[in-house]
Amino acid sequence: MSFQIASMLLASALLSVSAGAAADAKRGEALYAARCGACHSVADNGAGPRHRGVFGCHAATQPGFDYSDALKHSDIVWDEKSLDRWLSDPSAFVPGNMMVVRLANEPGDRADLIAFLQSVSQGERSCKPGATMPAAAITTHP
Amino acid sequence: MTQASFPRLTAADSRRGFLKLGGVALSGTAVALLGGLPMRGFAASHSDAKASGDIAILNVALGLEHEGIAAYEIGAGSGLLSKPLLAVATLFKSHHEGHRTALIGAIEKMGGTPVQPKSMDDYKASEKLSISSIKTGDDVLRLAQRLELGAVNAYIGVMPSFADRNLAQVAGRLIADETMHWTALTQALGGSLPTPAFSFGA
Numbered sequence: 001m002s003f004q005i006a007s008m009l010l011a012s013a014l015l016s017v018s019a020g021a022a023a024d025a026k027r028g029e030a031l032y033a034a035r036c037g038a039c040h041s042v043a044d045n046g047a048g049p050r051h052r053g054v055f056g057c058h059a060a061t062q063p064g065f066d067y068s069d070a071l072k073h074s075d076i077v078w079d080e081k082s083l084d085r086w087l088s089d090p091s092a093f094v095p096g097n098m099m100v101v102r103l104a105n106e107p108g109d110r111a112d113l114i115a116f117l118q119s120v121s122q123g124e125r126s127c128k129p130g131a132t133m134p135a136a137a138i139t140t141h142p
Numbered sequence: 143m144t145q146a147s148f149p150r151l152t153a154a155d156s157r158r159g160f161l162k163l164g165g166v167a168l169s170g171t172a173v174a175l176l177g178g179l180p181m182r183g184f185a186a187s188h189s190d191a192k193a194s195g196d197i198a199i200l201n202v203a204l205g206l207e208h209e210g211i212a213a214y215e216i217g218a219g220s221g222l223l224s225k226p227l228l229a230v231a232t233l234f235k236s237h238h239e240g241h242r243t244a245l246i247g248a249i250e251k252m253g254g255t256p257v258q259p260k261s262m263d264d265y266k267a268s269e270k271l272s273i274s275s276i277k278t279g280d281d282v283l284r285l286a287q288r289l290e291l292g293a294v295n296a297y298i299g300v301m302p303s304f305a306d307r308n309l310a311q312v313a314g315r316l317i318a319d320e321t322m323h324w325t326a327l328t329q330a331l332g333g334s335l336p337t338p339a340f341s342f343g344a
Contacts, residue, residue, distance in 0.1 A: 038292030043269045100303035
């Protein structure tokens with residue numbers, strides 16, 4: 001069953017990044033569609049930037065999106081920690097940014113959303129990878 | 143599962159269906175409600191920076207309304223909807239047009255420039271709407287349901303950020319309309335109502 005395969009892939013991906021994280025990318029995908037989908041998609045820029053490749057990338061580096069100066073100058077690389085801080089309160093993390101949204105107040109929701117963002121960041125990457133990107137996240141999948 | 147769900151609405155049972163339209167009264171009321179947006183407090187009462195933040199949020203909302211109108215228009219023109227569902231889609235589209243008018247008015251009143259809709263071709267080609275994958279009337283409803291839910295959650299997410307509390311009230315009224323749409327669409331699709339409390343936003 002594809003769900004099992006996906007969870008196994010996810011489990012191994014997570015293990016190589018942070019051992020023991022019990023995040024659920026599948027649930028994250030559903031949360032993403034419901035809560036983030038109005039502004040974001042993996043493939044296209046909309047009200048918010050596209051998300052393919054975001055995990056492991058420098059903030060504000062998806063081509064064709066008009067980011068705020070605040071996020072452009074933030075010097076953030078998106079990883080579990082920075083995404084968790086961002087999603088809990090974007091304006092507290094990067095004051096003056098344009099994502100004035102709070103839609104992930106539960107730590108478990110954030111972990112699942114981050115697992116989903118990580119799962120869609122394998123392979124093709126249009127944003128600028130950060131130097132500190134974990135090896136597992138750069139592996140390209142066929 | 144023990145989730146509650148309404149009986150599925152089909153063209154055949156639409157006369158006793160939950161979705162039966164309330165005649166002209168409903169759309170008339172909707173228009174009246176939207177025409178009465180509280181406009182006091184715009185612009186003058188807060189600094190430019192705060193106003194420009196609010197304008198940016200309203201423009202995101204306006205972009206979603208443009209997109210919703212396009213989706214309902216495409217759905218209504220698809221020939222895939224039964225007559226009663228077509229009437230519902232047309233009504234919901236008119237609500238979104240009311241939202242659009244109200245948002246444009248608010249943005250202009252605050253000195254902002256309302257975002258323009260994309261071209262119909264752009265909407266049809268967008269991966270988000272995924273129009274090419276629509277094959278049945280239910281696909282049309284599912285697209286509308288997904289967009290309504292996205293809008294509800296986006297509005298809930300931005301609500302605490304309005305500098306002008308009157309705008310938070312406007313957002314609340316938009317959310318109520320979109321939630322009403324989502325519920326009706328979910329029912330028309332024979333879907334379940336959410337089990338937990340606080341199933342919208344987060």
